[in-house]
Amino acid sequence: MRSKTALLFAMVIALHLTLLLAGFLAPCDPAAQDRNLPYAPPTRLHFVDASGWHLRPFVYRLSAGPNGYFEDKSQSFAVHWWRGGPAYRLLGIFEIKRHLFGVDKPATIALLGTDGFGRDEFSRVLSGGQISVAAGMAATLLALAAGTIFGVLAGYYGGWADESLMCATEVFLCLPWLYFLLGVRAFLPLHLSPARTFLLLTCVIGLIGWARPARLVRGIVLSARSRNYVLAARSFGGSDFYLMRRHLFLEVFGLLLTQAALLVPRYIAAEVTLSFFGLGVNEPVASWGNMLSTLQQYSVLVSYEWLLAPAAALVVTSVIYSLLADALHSRLEFRST
Numbered sequence: 464m465r466s467k468t469a470l471l472f473a474m475v476i477a478l479h480l481t482l483l484l485a486g487f488l489a490p491c492d493p494a495a496q497d498r499n500l501p502y503a504p505p506t507r508l509h510f511v512d513a514s515g516w517h518l519r520p521f522v523y524r525l526s527a528g529p530n531g532y533f534e535d536k537s538q539s540f541a542v543h544w545w546r547g548g549p550a551y552r553l554l555g556i557f558e559i560k561r562h563l564f565g566v567d568k569p570a571t572i573a574l575l576g577t578d579g580f581g582r583d584e585f586s587r588v589l590s591g592g593q594i595s596v597a598a599g600m601a602a603t604l605l606a607l608a609a610g611t612i613f614g615v616l617a618g619y620y621g622g623w624a625d626e627s628l629m630c631a632t633e634v635f636l637c638l639p640w641l642y643f644l645l646g647v648r649a650f651l652p653l654h655l656s657p658a659r660t661f662l663l664l665t666c667v668i669g670l671i672g673w674a675r676p677a678r679l680v681r682g683i684v685l686s687a688r689s690r691n692y693v694l695a696a697r698s699f700g701g702s703d704f705y706l707m708r709r710h711l712f713l714e715v716f717g718l719l720l721t722q723a724a725l726l727v728p729r730y731i732a733a734e735v736t737l738s739f740f741g742l743g744v745n746e747p748v749a750s751w752g753n754m755l756s757t758l759q760q761y762s763v764l765v766s767y768e769w770l771l772a773p774a775a776a777l778v779v780t781s782v783i784y785s786l787l788a789d790a791l792h793s794r795l796e797f798r799s800t
Contacts, residue, residue, distance in 0.1 A: 486551030489586035497581030599731030605669025614680025
């Protein structure tokens with residue numbers, strides 16, 4: 464069980480490192496357009512040509528013909544590692560021009576094809592993942608922070624504080640959160656900068672989802688506040704804040720980890736849903752949601768299957784987090800028995 468949990472944690476860390484280094488791993492600028500290559504299929508990597516095998520992969524230049532795209536095999540272009548390219552900001556601070564791989568012009572390398580504007584889908588999936596996953600994580604932190612504060616206060620003090628806070632949680636739990644989320648976002652201004660839109664999405668999603676963690680935290684605090692070590696600390700003069708910070712918070716920490724693993728994919732999906740309907744982060748900034756919005760056109764959906772790559776990335780991310788949540792929940796149950 465411990466090895467499985469460690470493996471899943473490693474997969475989550477690898478996922479986030481991949482998105483953190485998106486600018487380095489992406490061969491192209493995610494916003495750069497090539498109007499000569501709209502809806503180009505994924506670039507094929509070759510190791511064999513007329514002269515034999517090659518250790519270094521190479522590509523051929525794509526050209527448009529009457530029957531679609533074809534490879535111009537009159538000239539090959541080797542894939543170069545650790546090469547210069549479009550500038551990007553690592554961690555949003557350091558401007559760097561080094562990329563993991565790339566090819567010389569006029570050839571292009573689009574591992575997942577291009578969209579209708581000729582933008583590299585692979586680069587956009589990585590860049591869009593930064594926005595979608597960051598929104599999910601930030602909203603989760605906000606929801607858990609609010610849920611922990613309200614849950615601890617309700618469970619520790621009881622009385623009118625408990626009753627009023629739990630009534631509020633009942634209201635939030637009864638709301639159809641998806642429709643409520645769409646309604647709240649539609650009521651707010653639509654034309655905002657990407658940074659303000661990101662903050663707005665985070666706050667809206669996070670503040671709607673605090674109720675369930677608050678109820679779970681309250682239940683644990685209600686049980687823990689009457690335990691002998693808490694009563695002993697109080698008898699020695701421990702303040703309420705000390706007891707909450709030093710004892711009660713440790714009791715709910717494992718629960719918060721499990722809830723985080725459950726909420727992150729849910730809130731990523733919420734951001735994707737809002738952006739899909741045009742209520743989230745807008746072009747030219749990529750997110751998985753606005754990348755999938757082009758699939759609302761049936762002709763695009765059935766003709767260019769590589770544009771489903773953001774959906775595949777969302778599924779993989781959700782599965783990894785769900786497996787991690789199950790593993791953490793199993794460990795908590797094992798420890799409590």
